[in-house]
Amino acid sequence: MGFLSSNQSWDPVEILERMQYEQRKVFHTSFQNKCEGNILNLSANRYLWGNPKATCLRQFSWSEAFHIPLADISRMGSENRSLRSTIEAFVQTAATLAQSIAEILAENLGVKSKFFAKYCTPSTSYLRMNRYPPCPFSSEVYGLLPHTDSDFLTILYQDQIGGLQLMKDGRWVGVRPNNNPEALVINIGDLFQAFSNNIYRSVEHRVIAQQEIERFSVAYFFCPSYDAVIESFSKPAIYRKFSFREYKQQIQKDLLATGDKIGLSRFLV
Ligand SMILES: O=C(O)CCC(=O)C(=O)O
Numbered sequence: 001m002g003f004l005s006s007n008q009s010w011d012p013v014e015i016l017e018r019m020q021y022e023q024r025k026v027f028h029t030s031f032q033n034k035c036e037g038n039i040l041n042l043s044a045n046r047y048l049w050g051n052p053k054a055t056c057l058r059q060f061s062w063s064e065a066f067h068i069p070l071a072d073i074s075r076m077g078s079e080n081r082s083l084r085s086t087i088e089a090f091v092q093t094a095a096t097l098a099q100s101i102a103e104i105l106a107e108n109l110g111v112k113s114k115f116f117a118k119y120c121t122p123s124t125s126y127l128r129m130n131r132y133p134p135c136p137f138s139s140e141v142y143g144l145l146p147h148t149d150s151d152f153l154t155i156l157y158q159d160q161i162g163g164l165q166l167m168k169d170g171r172w173v174g175v176r177p178n179n180n181p182e183a184l185v186i187n188i189g190d191l192f193q194a195f196s197n198n199i200y201r202s203v204e205h206r207v208i209a210q211q212e213i214e215r216f217s218v219a220y221f222f223c224p225s226y227d228a229v230i231e232s233f234s235k236p237a238i239y240r241k242f243s244f245r246e247y248k249q250q251i252q253k254d255l256l257a258t259g260d261k262i263g264l265s266r267f268l269v
């Protein structure tokens with residue numbers, strides 16, 4: 001048995017180191033390969049770069065990503081065996097953590113809910129590997145445009161470079177990389193904001209581009225199945241109830257029409 005088949009016993013630091021190594025390897029293949037090859041053999045090529053809707057530098061994200069529906073992991077072939085087993089190990093840990101945090105956050109609202117166990121599973125969630133290449137005009141362009149995440153919560157692992165910022169009391173604040181190599185960033189997403197009736201807020205965040213060095217991060221988006229209905233735990237509800245499918249479709253529609261995600265304000269009562 002090789003090292004990679006024994007991932008059950010990897011410790012967390014090992015998983016994160018492996019993730020960084022594998023991520024570098026796949027991003028450092030040619031642009032053409034990433035764009036045209038569907039190299040991860042997903043149900044559709046989920047390689048993204050920049051922002052197709054940008055009409056000026058300020059609207060452009062100086063980054064590339066693989067956005068992986070976790071239901072597709074089983075499709076990843078033998079040429080990606082080590083990446084796949086690393087993602088599986090990462091997901092196993094992140095999924096357990098996300099489930100516990102979601103339950104604790106719900107209990108804190110006084111809700112003892114089976115919702116997350118029922119509707120949010122590893123196969124309904126997503127993994128996004130991000131790379132931010134060095135940017136010659138880093139003061140004029142974002143690494144990743146300001147946005148909120150369209151999920152319940154996000155578990156993010158960032159390397160030591162820095163650049164992530166979040167909006168706090170009307171100001172952008174840096175989320176500096178932690179010296180602890182196991183540190184993860186937990187982010188509340190739009191769905192928890194709706195579920196908690198604005199008690200928890202989906203944090204707006206962005207990534208600053210770096211001039212000299214590349215940066216990597218990996219995000220686990222804790223999402224429900226498409227038919228799950230998200231509804232406020234208390235009355236009167238600020239947002240009408242909606243299915244996750246409806247939410248995603250509305251975001252796509254708005255993105256196509258305006259170039260921007262409008263998000264929860266579409267669902268105000
Ligand atoms: O790279 C980061 O630090 C943030 C990534 C992020 O916000 C995302 O993938 O949604």
Ligand SMILES: [Fe+2]
Nearest residue numbers: 147148149205
């Ligand atoms: Fe994000």
